[in-house]
Amino acid sequence: MSTHASSGPSADPLAALGSLPGVADSVDSVRKAVDRVYGHRVMRRRSNEVTAEAALRGARGSAALSGADWALEEVRRRTDFSGEPEARTVGAALRLTAEAGQLLSIWRQSPLRVLARLHLVAAGGTGDDATVGRPRLAGESVDEPLIESALPDADEVSVRLEQLAGLIVTGGSAPALVTAAVVHGELLALRPFGSHNGLVARAAARIVLIGSGLDPKSICPAEVGHAELGRAAYTAAFGGYLAGTPEGMAEWIAHCGRSVELGVRESTAVCEALQRGAA
Numbered sequence: 001m002s003t004h005a006s007s008g009p010s011a012d013p014l015a016a017l018g019s020l021p022g023v024a025d026s027v028d029s030v031r032k033a034v035d036r037v038y039g040h041r042v043m044r045r046r047s048n049e050v051t052a053e054a055a056l057r058g059a060r061g062s063a064a065l066s067g068a069d070w071a072l073e074e075v076r077r078r079t080d081f082s083g084e085p086e087a088r089t090v091g092a093a094l095r096l097t098a099e100a101g102q103l104l105s106i107w108r109q110s111p112l113r114v115l116a117r118l119h120l121v122a123a124g125g126t127g128d129d130a131t132v133g134r135p136r137l138a139g140e141s142v143d144e145p146l147i148e149s150a151l152p153d154a155d156e157v158s159v160r161l162e163q164l165a166g167l168i169v170t171g172g173s174a175p176a177l178v179t180a181a182v183v184h185g186e187l188l189a190l191r192p193f194g195s196h197n198g199l200v201a202r203a204a205a206r207i208v209l210i211g212s213g214l215d216p217k218s219i220c221p222a223e224v225g226h227a228e229l230g231r232a233a234y235t236a237a238f239g240g241y242l243a244g245t246p247e248g249m250a251e252w253i254a255h256c257g258r259s260v261e262l263g264v265r266e267s268t269a270v271c272e273a274l275q276r277g278a279a
Contacts (some may be wrong), residue, residue, distance in 0.1 A: 014167060014174035014182055020250040027175040034262040035218055042271040043219075049262040050219045052079045055097045058221030058263070062202045063093040065227055065234060067145040074097035092122040092196055096203040101218060104211045111168045111204075112161060113190070118203050122196035135161060146231060147188055149242055157190045176212030180205040180222075181256040185241035202226070209260070219267045225259030228260045 002113070043050065060075045068086035081091025098246065099121045103114045120133035131140060138154040152160070164186050168179075187201035202223050209215045209222070225236055237255035240248030 003096065005020040009145055011113065012172040012174065014179055015061065015172050016177050017172050017182065017249060017253065020253070022250050023178065023253050026254045027177050027257075030071045030177050030257045031214070034214060037219060037264045037268050038228050040219075040268065040271040041273050042274050043217075047217050047219070048169060048277055049274060050267055050270055051217050052082070054219045054221045054224075054263070054267050056094075057266055058206070059093040059097040061091070061221065061223035061225070061227035062096070062199055065092045065146060065202070065231060066196075066266045067222070069227075076233070082257045088124075089199075090164065092124070093199055095124075100203050100206050101210065107207050107211055108168065108171070110246050114189075114207065115161075115200065115204060118200045119193045119196060122203075123201050129194075133193045136194050139170045140194055140199070142193075144191050144197050145240070146198060146235060149189065149239075150234075152190055156190050160186065160190055161192055176209055176214040177257050177260065178253055179212065180208040181241075181253040183240060185209050185252055188238055189242060205256070215260075220260055221263040222256065222259040222265070224266045225262030228262050229255070229259060 018027065026122040056075065057072060060070060060072050063070065063075075063086075066089050068089035070086070071089055075090055075094070078087070078090070081087045081094070096118060099118065103117060106117075107114050118135045121127065123132045133260055136142065136154055140150060140154070164183065168183070184201050184205035187197060187204060193200065205222065206218065209220065210218050214220075233255065237252050240250075240255075241252040242248070
């Protein structure tokens with residue numbers, strides 16, 4: 001984790017972020033929104049359908065942030081994602097969404113192993129490229145659309161990944177929204193892999209939200225909200241994370257919270273459609 005977010009005497013720096021102005025309100029608002037959609041009558045019998053639809057829509061949103069802004073019906077219709085770069089990006093997002101739920105038991109014990117697996121899945125699982133599934137080494141380039149901030153060197157990446165992993169393994173009292181926002185922001189800042197870092201960062205944040213118990217059925221796709229708020233708002237809020245000021249960190253967490261709430265709204269609409277027999 002970056003030094004600006006982990007400085008100070010607190011043994012639980014993530015919990016300290018929860019006390020920043022406005023963060024508690026964001027956490028409370030997200031919790032209430034999630035509780036409402038989980039209480040929808042459709043969730044009692046058709047939660048698997050809502051989960052599947054949330055996965056598809058979340059993958060579409062994550063791909064859009066990485067430059068492949070396809071219509072939902074196009075994502076639903078396509079079966080071949082091995083062609084042009086946008087198709088490969090959408091395919092990577094779909095594979096990551098499917099994989100995230102399989103890695104929950106490993107995440108709290110070995111988050112770095114999970115991140116390596118996520119990158120391997122995003123890259124297509126071929127293993128042909130020696131850079132796939134491991135953090136980049138000195139001198140290796142990064143292909144990452146959207147994020148243009150200064151790239152930390154390989155040594156700094158290694159140290160900060162270990163710090164982040166230590167915080168995950170140790171656990172703490174931080175709300176799930178705060179932890180997910182920090183995991184998301186730190187991976188965007190580090191861009192530890194040669195490619196697909198944004199997709200991996202958003203998948204890792206999803207794992208945090210599921211594994212924390214906030215969204216155990218994975219029906220609140222924050223990626224939908226990030227895409228709806230737009231790439232400009234995403235990069236602006238991420239700039240607050242990079243700045244590391246209390247105001248900047250609080251804004252990034254709030255942005256992530258708004259994205260979860262928009263994901264909740266999306267799944268609520270899915271529930272309503274299922275109830276009407278329209279989906």
